[in-house]
Amino acid sequence: MIKPVKTKLAGWGNYPVEEGFLFRPDNGRDVLEILQSGLQNNYIAFGMGRSYGDTPLNKQSGVLLTTQLNRILSFDETTGVLECEAGVTFEDIINVFLPRGYFLPVTPGTKYVTLGGAIANDVHGKNHHLDGCVSSFILDFKLMLASGEIIDCSREHNADIFWATVGGIGLTGIIVSARIRLEKVESAYYDVLYEKAPNIERALELFAESDDKYKFSVAWIDCLARGNSLGKSVLMRGNYASAASLRSGTEPLKLKNGPKLAIPFDFPSFALNNLSIKSFNTLYYGVNKNVRKTVYFDSFFYPLDSIYKWNRMYGKKGFVQYQAVFPPEGKEGLIQMLERLSSSNRSSFLAVLKTSGEQNPGLLSFPKKGYTLALDIPIKDESLFTFLHELDELVIRYGGRVYLAKDSELLPEHFAEMYPRLKEFRAIKDRIDPNHIFSSSMARRLGIVEE
Known part of the structure; x- marks a missing residue:
């Protein structure tokens, strides 16, 4: 059984700094074992730590470091569709595929982010006015629910969960893997x-x-x-x-x-x-x-x-x-x-x-x-x-x-005014995660889940 390490963690802004119990799973089986262990009441995924505030923090609770879940699973040269685990970073994708003539269709201002984190925050970049967020290029992903079940999510299948997970700051489950369509380019x-x-x-x-x-x-x-x-x-x-x-x-x-x-x-x-x-x-x-x-x-x-x-x-x-x-x-x-x-x-x-x-x-x-x-x-x-x-x-x-x-x-009151579909999000979360196994310091601060 993977044992956690009590660790002080922070986002990229170095505020706030909070203590959490950090787990380092090597594969999906480890993630399932941790979720079912009962060692912590709730968990949140933590990738490269490039969210600035408390999005990936979970004060005095479980934090799952996803950077070891970083295998590239398949790539189709004819369509540019890449399938990989959620811990693969944008830097990894660039290093492997740019020399082959493919680049990220959307990227934030750092390449040190994981694909799972990019989906959970629905990152955008300098081309949003034309191309939208990274979710515009995500075909589908596999999501591990609190129950341990892994489901397929896309615009056609489990679409409500797909759109709750995109930008859902890790509160619907653990993204296991995803398929993203890369952009064909002539040069770097x-x-x-x-x-x-x-x-x-x-x-x-x-x-x-x-x-x-x-x-x-x-x-x-x-x-x-x-x-x-x-x-x-x-x-x-x-x-x-x-x-x-x-x-x-x-x-x-x-x-x-x-x-x-x-x-x-x-x-x-x-x-x-x-x-x-x-x-x-x-x-x-x-x-x-x-x-x-x-x-x-x-x-x-x-x-x-x-x-x-x-x-x-x-x-x-x-x-x-x-x-x-x-x-x-x-x-x-x-x-x-x-x-x-x-x-x-x-x-x-x-x-x-x-x-x-x-x-x-x-x-x-x-x-x-x-x-x-x-x-x-x-x-x-x-x-x-x-x-x-x-x-x-x-x-x-x-x-x-x-x-x-x-x-x-x-x-929390400002958050609720800014995000009018919060009620829909909560309804989906309560359905697939009734015990709120996935939680975070941000989720509690904003009133998405109870303290």
């Missing part, structure tokens, strides 16, 4: 247009002008800018680069092993302050020019992956990544959020703006059509959470919602 490079916008209004205009021209689009935003410069941005919009367009001598599908920096210790809490962040923002906006470049996929999709443990820059208290989406008619809410951030002097070292496409049927899936803003805010003291609750009220007022994969502060 992207043709990207870098363009400055002097303020948020111009940035949104540029997005609107080009959303049907560019498959991938994102903007860096200076959240300390004010007045006529509020929301000044650098937009990066791109498409796949063809093999023929690359510089002579470039091997189009060859993987590069670039240098990797490392943050060896937690920065002191004063390191990231308004002065240092303002200096960085001024430099970043200044050095970027309006130019078209051909860039390698790593620098386009995963710039921070080149810095090992970059989350240490925020200090021992950690940070909150706050991501909200506003519908098109709620644009004023986005502008007000930027104004509040700027006037509060709560510096966001990294702020990212994207446009998003239509909402999918996932009961707890995050994106909806509109604009999504992600902020990294250092935790200095508890007053930050009062401020974030005020932002939550702003988001609700303008018809938006907060992303659960990033959340560590939502109140």
Whole structure:
């Protein structure tokens, strides 16, 4: 019998830090044995730990580390359909299949996520405005229920459970394996247009002008800018680069092993302050020019992956990544959020703006059509959470919602207003997991399951 290890765990934001009982199963039989052992009252899956808050935490209860459940099971060259276990990471998929001319159809800003975690959070990326979330490319998956039964879930079979699991933050069961359709590509490079916008209004205009021209689009935003410069941005919009367009001598599908920096210790809490962040923002906006470049996929999709443990820059208290989406008619809410951030002097070292496409049927899936803003805010003291609750009220007022994969502060009443299909989700969970064997710190904080 696999014995748990009492361990302190945290998401990528290093807040909160909680003690849980960590199990390391090697296969599906181990998972079943753990669930039926009665050693803990409830469990949650934990992959690479790249959710930012308490999504994969389970205070004083069971945590199932899924990284050993990482076998590639099959691949169809003619359709691009890959079947693999849920612990396979996006990095694994890239390393094996990019040299063969296939890439991920959707990816978040890090490749250090598992496929199971990607499904549980229904991750999205720079192409959501055209292609949707990762669930758009998931054909089906096998789900281990609390009873130990393994069921097949797809849009046609157990469809209600499929859409409860997609974005369901691990609360319906353990994803055993999944089939995903990869994208055929000619190269590992992207043709990207870098363009400055002097303020948020111009940035949104540029997005609107080009959303049907560019498959991938994102903007860096200076959240300390004010007045006529509020929301000044650098937009990066791109498409796949063809093999023929690359510089002579470039091997189009060859993987590069670039240098990797490392943050060896937690920065002191004063390191990231308004002065240092303002200096960085001024430099970043200044050095970027309006130019078209051909860039390698790593620098386009995963710039921070080149810095090992970059989350240490925020200090021992950690940070909150706050991501909200506003519908098109709620644009004023986005502008007000930027104004509040700027006037509060709560510096966001990294702020990212994207446009998003239509909402999918996932009961707890995050994106909806509109604009999504992600902020990294250092935790200095508890007053930050009062401020974030005020932002939550702003988001609700303008018809938006907060992303659960990033959340560590939502109140249950705010969560229920943002996710109107919560009642449907609870009904499905109660049917397939009546004893709430699958639970988490987030699920209890948000009132999805009882304390």
